[in-house]
Amino acid sequence: MKTCLIVDDSRVIRKVARQILEALGFACDEAENGQAALDVSKAKLPDFVLLDWNMPVMNGLEYLNAMRKMPGGSKPVVVFCTTENDINHIQEALGSGANEYIMKPFDADIIRGKLEQLGLI
């Protein structure tokens, strides 16, 4: 079973995303900010990270940059999932090693479509 780390400071978003991803066959873990996600990633890198941008303590971009520098850190597929919906943010995310980008609000179809494109399902 593929593993997924859902990183978002909103408990509601994490719950909705978990429901969608579990239905798609992922074993899900959650983190409420980038630092907590980094701690989880240090213990075991997930196959897939659904990543919010704006979070307290450590934001999503900082997490991505730190995670990519870890041994094996190039492997997880990272999809940003954020309210930041301008092209500059998208380009910055891709330039930092994100694999895909979802602009909130999202639904199950959008997540499924992105995972299909990325070959994860």
Add this chain to the structure above:
Amino acid sequence: MKSEDFELFSTLVKQRSGLILTADKAYLLESRLFPVARKHNIKSLEDMAQVLRARREETLMFDITEAMTTNESFFFRDQKPFTLFQKTLLPKLLAARVDKKQIRIWSAAASSGQEAYSLAMVCVEEAVKLQDWRVEIIGTDISREMVNRAKSGIYSQFEVQRGLPVTHLVKYFQQISGDKWQIKDSIRQMVQFREGNLLTDFSAAGPFDIVLCRNVLIYFDLPTKAHVLGSIAGVMQPDGFLLLGGAETVLGISDKFKIVSGEHGLYVKAESSYEAVA
């Protein structure tokens, strides 16, 4: 809704578009026809049925048909047909049309244009191979509203996330407001959109090298499917390709086409010598 009113609306829609509305679609009919009634200052669907019985008003009949035939679409829908187009059909046609250096593609029932624009994006990705080639992509739809939307090339944030890789969004779209994105002119100029009724109007006429008529036939009854497939065969090159939706087939409906083995949804004309034919 009274059964005689449902019968009146569904018969009108079938005559003008081929779309079959079964009784279980009454909710859909109601939800889509209320705005039409409002637009024409008619109080209820019952009153709208009375108006239709009293006088066959063209604008009202047009709006009813239009409301029932607008279907959703999304970029790179089902993905596989576009991979097939890029990896198999384009190379075949590049070899077969090397003298004319021209490829003509028809996106039938193009809805709001995502299929046609997806094909255009694939062509741009293959630009090196298509240098000096003329690629014509024509999208037709029965709905004027859909054709106008397709021509505008403007899509919501929600629409550009369904099926479209974000790298394509960055490359081929410009953000025109917070949640609106428009296809860049270079892509829009590659596609022509026109109104066209699959039952009667083949003015987008071919000959076409590739026809995509996906997720359309499922809404038609058997005679209408046979009629549409026959008409499509009439505007296709002898060695052209037809792509249908995953739930559609020509089997038992039309002898104008044969299935291509191993390529779900791909058909060639009965007389084609395409080697992968079962």
